[in-house]
Amino acid sequence: MSKINQERKPLIVECEDCKQEFEIASDEVMHSATCKKEFNVNGQSIFLTYYDCPSCGRRHYVQIDDKASLNKSKEVSRQFAKLSAAKRKGKEIPQKQSVKFKKARQYLADYRMNLMKQYAGRLIHDNETNSDFVLRFSV
Numbered sequence: 001m002s003k004i005n006q007e008r009k010p011l012i013v014e015c016e017d018c019k020q021e022f023e024i025a026s027d028e029v030m031h032s033a034t035c036k037k038e039f040n041v042n043g044q045s046i047f048l049t050y051y052d053c054p055s056c057g058r059r060h061y062v063q064i065d066d067k068a069s070l071n072k073s074k075e076v077s078r079q080f081a082k083l084s085a086a087k088r089k090g091k092e093i094p095q096k097q098s099v100k101f102k103k104a105r106q107y108l109a110d111y112r113m114n115l116m117k118q119y120a121g122r123l124i125h126d127n128e129t130n131s132d133f134v135l136r137f138s139v
C-alpha cells in the first residue's frame with residue numbers, strides 16, 4: 001500500500017455516549033466526512049469541525065479554526081496537493097519545498113492547538129437551535 005493510500009484510510013472512532021463505532025475520513029487536509037460550522041463568540045468568528053454519531057446523534061467537536069487558520073489551511077492543502085502530485089509522478093521533492101510544507105503544517109497544528117485551549121469550556125451560542133452549549137473537544 002502506498003503512503004498516500006494510507007493517509008486516506010478511514011478512521012474508526014467511537015461515540016463518547018453510546019460507544020458505537022463508525023468511520024470518518026482521516027485525510028488530515030480534507031476532513032470530507034466532517035462538517036464545519038461558523039459560530040460567533042464575542043464578535044469573533046470561529047469555525048468548528050465536528051461529526052455526529054450515526055447511532056445517537058451525539059456531536060463531537062474535533063477541530064477549531066478562525067479566519068487566519070482557514071487561510072493557512074488552504075495554503076497547506078495547496079502545498080500538499082502539489083507535493084502529492086509530484087510524488088505520484090515519481091518526481092523528487094526538493095528538500096526546501098518539503099521543509100516549507102512541514103513547517104507550515106506544524107504552524108497550523110500549533111495555532112489550532114492554541115485556539116482549542118483558548119475556546120475549550122467556553123459557552124457557545126448556536127443560532128440554528130437558539131441554545132447555548134459548553135464547547136468540549138473530542139480529541
Ligand SMILES: [Zn+2]
Pocket residue numbers: 015016017018019020053054055056057058
Ligand atoms: Zn452515539
